[in-house]
Amino acid sequence: MEISVLGGGFQHVITRLSPLPSLSAPSSSPPYTTRAKSSQLISATSLLHKESQIEPTHVSVAPRKRYHSVAYKARQSAILEVQQSSDLGSALARLGDVLKVQDLNAILRHFGKPCRWQDLSQLFDWMQKHGKISFSSYSSYIKLMGKNLNPIKALEIYNSIQDETVRNNVSVCNSVLSCLVRNGKFESSLKLFHQMKQDGLRPDAVTYSTCCMKVKHGYSKALELVQELEHSGLHMDTVTFGTLLAVCASNNRYKEAENYFNQMKDEGHLPNVFHYSSLLNAYSADGNYTKADKLVEDMKSAALVPNKVYIRGGLFEKSRKLLAELEDLGYAEDERMFFRANWSSFQESMHSDVSN
Numbered sequence: 001m002e003i004s005v006l007g008g009g010f011q012h013v014i015t016r017l018s019p020l021p022s023l024s025a026p027s028s029s030p031p032y033t034t035r036a037k038s039s040q041l042i043s044a045t046s047l048l049h050k051e052s053q054i055e056p057t058h059v060s061v062a063p064r065k066r067y068h069s070v071a072y073k074a075r076q077s078a079i080l081e082v083q084q085s086s087d088l089g090s091a092l093a094r095l096g097d098v099l100k101v102q103d104l105n106a107i108l109r110h111f112g113k114p115c116r117w118q119d120l121s122q123l124f125d126w127m128q129k130h131g132k133i134s135f136s137s138y139s140s141y142i143k144l145m146g147k148n149l150n151p152i153k154a155l156e157i158y159n160s161i162q163d164e165t166v167r168n169n170v171s172v173c174n175s176v177l178s179c180l181v182r183n184g185k186f187e188s189s190l191k192l193f194h195q196m197k198q199d200g201l202r203p204d205a206v207t208y209s210t211c212c213m214k215v216k217h218g219y220s221k222a223l224e225l226v227q228e229l230e231h232s233g234l235h236m237d238t239v240t241f242g243t244l245l246a247v248c249a250s251n252n253r254y255k256e257a258e259n260y261f262n263q264m265k266d267e268g269h270l271p272n273v274f275h276y277s278s279l280l281n282a283y284s285a286d287g288n289y290t291k292a293d294k295l296v297e298d299m300k301s302a303a304l305v306p307n308k309v310y311i312r313g314g315l316f317e318k319s320r321k322l323l324a325e326l327e328d329l330g331y332a333e334d335e336r337m338f339f340r341a342n343w344s345s346f347q348e349s350m351h352s353d354v355s356n
Contacts, residue, residue: 112144135169142175245278254282
C-alpha cells in the first residue's frame with residue numbers, strides 16, 4: 001500500500017540523518033547535504049500528514065449488546081405482571097415497592113387503551129395514597145377517563161394537588177379543562193381557566209382551543225380568547241383554527257369562517273376534512289350554494305371526501321347529487337345512513353310546520 005511506502009521512506013530519512021556536528025570540530029559534510037536531508041524530512045513529513053487526512057475505509061462494527069441491570073429486569077417483570085393480573089390490589093401490594101412512578105404511569109396508559117376504567121381508577125387511587133405520582137399521572141388519568149370521569153371528581157382531584165408546580169402544569173390544567181368541556185360544563189371551565197391563570201398557569205394553544213371548543217353560540221367570547229392567545233405571543237395551530245371555523249359556522253358567520261380558513265392556509269397549515277366541513281357548513285347555513293359547490297370541488301382536488309355538510313345546511317337536493325357521486329366512488333355507506341336519518345327528521349319538521 002502507498003502508506004507503507006511513505007512510512008518506509010519516512011523511516012529511511014530518519015535513519016540516514018547525520019549526527020549533529022560537534023561544536024569543537026568542523027563538520028566534514030558539505031552544508032548543502034544537511035539542507036537536502038532536512039528538505040527530505042520536511043517533504044516526507046508533509047506527505048505523511050496529507051495521507052493521514054484521507055478518510056479510512058468504513059468498517060461495519062456489530063452493535064454492542066445492551067445488558068440491563070437486575071433491578072431493571074425486575075421492574076419490567078413487575079409491570080407485565082400488574083398489567084395482566086386479575087387481582088390488581090394484590091399485585092400492587094406485592095410489587096408496588098419495585099415499581100417507579102414512570103412504570104406506574106405506563107401501566108395507567110396501558111389500562112386506558114382497552115378502556116379498563118375500574119382498573120385505571122384503582123391504580124390511580126393507589127398511586128395517590130402511596131405518593132407515587134407525578135404531573136403526568138394526573139394528566140394521563142384525567143385524559144384517559146374522558147367522559148367516564150365525573151367533572152366533579154375531576155375538580156376534586158385537581159384541588160387535591162398540593163404541589164404548586166404540578167397544579168400549574170399546563171398539561172394537567174388542559175386535561176381538567178377538557179374534562180369539564182366534554183361534559184358540557186363550559187361556564188365552569190371558563191371560571192376555572194381564569195382562576196388557573198391567576199394561580200400561575202401559562203396557557204398554551206391547546207388551552208385556548210379547549211376553552212373555545214364549546215362556544216357554539218358565543219362567537220364574541222371565542223374572539224376574546226383568540227385575541228388573548230395572540231397577545232400572549234402564541235400562534236394558532238390547526239386545532240385552534242378548526243375550533244374557530246366550527247364556532248363561525250354555528251353562528252352563521254361565513255365571512256369570518258372564510259377569513260380564518262384563508263389565514264390558516266397563508267400561515268402554512270394544510271386544511272383537513274374537518275376544516276373544509278366547517279366552512280361548508282357556514283356556506284350552507286347562509287345559503288351560499290355557489291361557494292359551497294366550489295369548495296366541494298376544491299376538496300375533491302385535494303383528494304378529500306366531502307361529508308354530510310349539505311344535509312346539515314338543509315340542502316337536500318344538493319345532498320342527493322353528492323351522495324350519488326360518493327356511491328360511484330365507493331364512499332357512501334355511512335353517508336346514506338346519515339342522509340336517511342336526516343331526511344326523515346326534515347320531513348317530520350315539514351309536516352309539523354304544515355300542521356301548525
